Amino acid sequence: MRLFIALDITDAIRERIARFMEGVTGFAPDARWAKPESLHVTLKFIGEQPESAIEQIKQSLATIQSSAPEINFRGYGFFPTAKSPRVFWIGLDAGPQLGTLAAAIDGNMTELGIPKEDRLFSPHLTLARSPGGSGSPHRSPTDAPNRNFHHLQKKLAARPTPEFGTMTPREFFLYQSQLSPRGSKYTKLAGFDLK
Numbered sequence: 001m002r003l004f005i006a007l008d009i010t011d012a013i014r015e016r017i018a019r020f021m022e023g024v025t026g027f028a029p030d031a032r033w034a035k036p037e038s039l040h041v042t043l044k045f046i047g048e049q050p051e052s053a054i055e056q057i058k059q060s061l062a063t064i065q066s067s068a069p070e071i072n073f074r075g076y077g078f079f080p081t082a083k084s085p086r087v088f089w090i091g092l093d094a095g096p097q098l099g100t101l102a103a104a105i106d107g108n109m110t111e112l113g114i115p116k117e118d119r120l121f122s123p124h125l126t127l128a129r130s131p132g133g134s135g136s137p138h139r140s141p142t143d144a145p146n147r148n149f150h151h152l153q154k155k156l157a158a159r160p161t162p163e164f165g166t167m168t169p170r171e172f173f174l175y176q177s178q179l180s181p182r183g184s185k186y187t188k189l190a191g192f193d194l195k
Contacts (some may be wrong), residue, residue, distance in 0.1 A: 002177040003049050003189075005061065005105050006040040007169045009125070013073055015037060016164045017090065021127060025074060027152035031088065031128040038186055039125050041071070041092065044105045046114055054114070054174075058190045060108045063176060068194040069097035073164035076156060078149060085149040088134065090164065091125040099124055101194070102173065170194055 009017075018036035025033050049057070072093040078085035092098070102121040110116045129149040171191045178185045 001053055001054065001055075002047040002048055003057070004175050004177060005043055005044040005046065005172060006042045006175055007071075007172050008188075009041065009073070010165070010167045013165045013167055017073070017125070017127075020164070022083060022163055024152060024155065027155045028128060028149050030131050030148060032125055032183075033128045035183060038184065039082075039127075040175070040186065041095075041123055041125060043102045043121075044109055046119070048113075054087060054189065055081075056112060057109070058174060060112055061105065061172075061190070061192050064104045064108060064192065066101040066104055067192055068168050068170055069094045069096045069101065070166060070168045071098065071123075072166045075161050076127075077124070078153070078155070082153065085153070086130040087126055088128040088149055088152065089126050090162075090190070092123040092125070094123060104142055105172075128173070 015035055019034060021033065025031075042092060043195045046057070073090055074093060075091040076088055076090060077091065079087040099121050102123075106117050128149075171190050171193050176187045176189055178187070
């Protein structure tokens with residue numbers, strides 16, 4: 001089973017983002033756009049695990065004691081760089097609690113033999129990926145200037161910085177991701193309360 005841990009977003013923020021996406025998808029028609037209903041804030045990508053590991057993962061996540069972070073969704077950017085964009089994302093402003101939560105999850109998963117993150121936590125909402133190639137936020141030797149998001153970048157530069165709202169999540173979730181030609185399907189397997 002392909003697993004990850006994430007925060008859900010509120011319906012109000014999801015609706016604002018969906019309206020924003022409706023207004024900009026035509027500026028990057030070849031991109032693979034996320035479905036608004038599948039948007040989430042990834043805290044830890046676990047990857048493929050046997051079904052027998054799920055109970056142990058859930059038990060470990062249930063021990064995490066973390067404060068609920070306030071998260072402001074605003075702005076946008078491109079990974080790995082604006083000149084070689086492969087991913088278009090919305091930014092998050094959050095206090096240190098969000099990074100603390102991600103670090104606690106990473107630490108607990110490492111104790112179960114799941115590899116530790118090798119990069120700093122960079123919270124964002126992925127809206128679109130360049131067709132083909134990797135969706136990784138890290139630079140790759142094959143990165144080169146490309147035009148997949150060029151028109152979108154020009155149009156966004158002429159607009160004010162988008163604001164989508166603020167939320168305080170009350171729980172985080174263990175998700176299963178099922179890949180298909182029509183896109184990924186995400187299923188919540190368990191929820192865990194935040195303080």
